[in-house]
Amino acid sequence: MSADLDTRAIAILRRNDRGGYTVPTHGLYPFQWNWDSAFVALGFAEFDRDRAWTEIETLVSGQWDDGMIPHIIFHRDDPGYFPGPGVWATGRTPPTSGITQPPVLATVLRRLWEQEGSDPAHPRLRRLYDACLASHRWFHRFRDPMGNGLVMATHNWETGRDNSSEWDDALARVDTSGVGTYQRRDTGHVDAAMRPTAAEYDRYVAILQFGRDCGWDHRRIADAGPFRVVDVGMSMELLRANRDLLVLATALGDAAAVAELTARIALSTAGIDWLWNDEVGAYCSRDATTHVSSGLVTSASFLAFYAGVGSPAQRQRLLAALDRMTRSAVYLLPSLEAGSRAYDHQRYWRGPVWLVVSYMVAEGLAEAGETGWAERIRADSARLIATSGFYESFSPETAAGSGGPDFSWTAAMWLAWVRKGAGA
Numbered sequence: 331m332s333a334d335l336d337t338r339a340i341a342i343l344r345r346n347d348r349g350g351y352t353v354p355t356h357g358l359y360p361f362q363w364n365w366d367s368a369f370v371a372l373g374f375a376e377f378d379r380d381r382a383w384t385e386i387e388t389l390v391s392g393q394w395d396d397g398m399i400p401h402i403i404f405h406r407d408d409p410g411y412f413p414g415p416g417v418w419a420t421g422r423t424p425p426t427s428g429i430t431q432p433p434v435l436a437t438v439l440r441r442l443w444e445q446e447g448s449d450p451a452h453p454r455l456r457r458l459y460d461a462c463l464a465s466h467r468w469f470h471r472f473r474d475p476m477g478n479g480l481v482m483a484t485h486n487w488e489t490g491r492d493n494s495s496e497w498d499d500a501l502a503r504v505d506t507s508g509v510g511t512y513q514r515r516d517t518g519h520v521d522a523a524m525r526p527t528a529a530e531y532d533r534y535v536a537i538l539q540f541g542r543d544c545g546w547d548h549r550r551i552a553d554a555g556p557f558r559v560v561d562v563g564m565s566m567e568l569l570r571a572n573r574d575l576l577v578l579a580t581a582l583g584d585a586a587a588v589a590e591l592t593a594r595i596a597l598s599t600a601g602i603d604w605l606w607n608d609e610v611g612a613y614c615s616r617d618a619t620t621h622v623s624s625g626l627v628t629s630a631s632f633l634a635f636y637a638g639v640g641s642p643a644q645r646q647r648l649l650a651a652l653d654r655m656t657r658s659a660v661y662l663l664p665s666l667e668a669g670s671r672a673y674d675h676q677r678y679w680r681g682p683v684w685l686v687v688s689y690m691v692a693e694g695l696a697e698a699g700e701t702g703w704a705e706r707i708r709a710d711s712a713r714l715i716a717t718s719g720f721y722e723s724f725s726p727e728t729a730a731g732s733g734g735p736d737f738s739w740t741a742a743m744w745l746a747w748v749r750k751g752a753g754a
């Protein structure tokens with residue numbers, strides 16, 4: 331069975347390859363997405379090393395002069411997607427969106443480089459290292475309003491967890507009166523019951539329009555934008571990525587960056603406690619304007635292990651929360667704890683399992699010595715794929731796939747992680 335799944339996963343990546351970049355899935359997502367490409371590179375690395383490097387080189391070809399790596403690069407237009415390049419109107423070549431996505435690229439870069447022997451003179455390392463450093467500096471400059479080393483998202487799409495219930499309160503304050511009419515395309519590709527609602531979508535569009543009306547001035551957007559939430563996921567991911575970039579900076583002998591990254595890591599490691607919610611016993615996202623914690627345990631809460639943070643007592647409480655999840659979910663790791671307000675086992679980031687988050691959480695747990703938990707998450711992921719194939723996400727209750735089929739990052743996670751240890 332495993333060999334058959336290997337073949338299918340490789341075929342999906344090949345089929346979704348548009349020449350130098352991979353679309354997340356045919357139809358629903360016809361462009362290059364930021365964190366998708368980073369994870370996809372790990373999949374390609376298992377059978378085509380050159381193509382793995384090309385994936386992330388193409389991604390950084392869309393980097394802005396201020397250092398931001400955009401969340402979508404529209405290498406060619408496609409009428410089957412909304413909001414397309416004309417709506418974002420960023421004026422970039424190649425056309426891109428005006429927001430970013432979770433900074434996992436440096437972590438992937440380190441992995442690819444180590445797989446090839448950790449040679450500081452690796453011919454493809456330096457340019458990508460510089461791109462990651464510029465992107466991390468962009469986060470520090472524009473997305474750290476409190477100076478505590480955490481990451482504020484200015485659009486829920488930036489978090490990669492688009493409709494997580496963690497954003498509900500902040501989104502409820504977004505004024506949608508000027509949005510006007512538009513035609514959604516996503517619900518023409520997949521069942522509307524699996525996608526964000528119409529009211530939610532209006533808010534997403536209103537936030538986009540604010541950025542566009544500011545001419546994508548990231549300072550103004552950060553200071554006055556309608557959505558300002560410190561995301562637990564991106565904060566943990568950037569902390570982890572800074573640690574990985576530090577390894578590369580050290581190998582390259584970039585002393586200034588070593589000092590800068592060391593200070594950043596110390597700042598974020600101390601700052602992360604601002605997200606700790608002692609009532610629920612987990613790290614949760616917190617609104618940067620109202621300072622209210624979401625109070626929700628999501629899959630991103632467990633990225634603490636991946637980021638290398640938390641006291642022994644905090645880690646115990648996180649493991650207790652993980653244990654609670656096993657009582658309501660048949661398959662780990664749900665994106666939201668069952669029983670929470672807005673939990674829905676098939677609606678996107680309000681319950682379904684997403685293998686890229688499962689992967690990062692399992693990596694972190696294994697590194698922390700929690701190998702039993704890491705293996706449980708991996709084995710559940712294998713069962714999800716064996717039952718339903720390579721879907722965008724999966725119901726934690728029934729294993730049914732939700733969202734798009736033949737998904738690139740799910741195939742990549744099979745190749746780079748899930749099949750390993752399965753005797754493959």
Ligand code: GLC
Binds near residue numbers: 359365366491492
């Ligand atoms: C959805 C997901 C996001 C992903 C994108 C492309 O918007 O929420 O995380 O990057 O699809 O797969």
